[in-house]
Amino acid sequence: MTVAKRLLVHGHxxxxxxxxxxxxxxxxxxxxxxxxxxxxxxxxxxxxGNANAVDEMVDWASHGPPNANVARLDIQPGVIEGIDTFTERASN
Structure with missing residues (x-):
């Protein structure tokens, strides 16, 4: 089952x-x-993507890469956009 989540990562x-x-x-x-x-x-x-994989991304985003300092992670349901890759987008 494909799911989508929107994460907002706060901190350094x-x-x-x-x-x-x-x-x-x-x-x-x-x-x-x-x-x-x-x-x-x-x-x-x-x-x-796959629900288990999305949950793994949520877990990873709660701490991020070694130099990050995640203070808070906001999680919301997302709308499936049908994207076929994962990319960096311009700042918003």
């Missing part, structure tokens, strides 16, 4: 390779979607 998460590492993790998990920095200092992730 920009300038630490978070987007790059998110793309690597998403590809490892076989997920589709995107990641982008937001002007408020957060990182936004849209992940869709």
């Amino acid at each position: 998460v920009q300038g630490v390779g978070f987007r790059f590492a998110t793309c690597l993790e998403a590809k490892r998990l076989g997920l589709y979607g995107w990641v982008r920095n937001r002007h408020d200092g957060t990182v936004e992730i849209h992940a869709e």
Whole structure:
């Protein structure tokens, strides 16, 4: 079953390779979607794919790459966009 979740990662998460590492993790998990920095200092992730893999992405995003310091992770249901890859998007 394909599911989608929208994650908003708070803390020291920009300038630490978070987007790059998110793309690597998403590809490892076989997920589709995107990641982008937001002007408020957060990182936004849209992940869709197998429910277990999306849950693994949620777990990973709760701590992120080694140089990140995740203070809070907001999780919302997402809308399946039918994307066929995982990419970095321009800041929002």
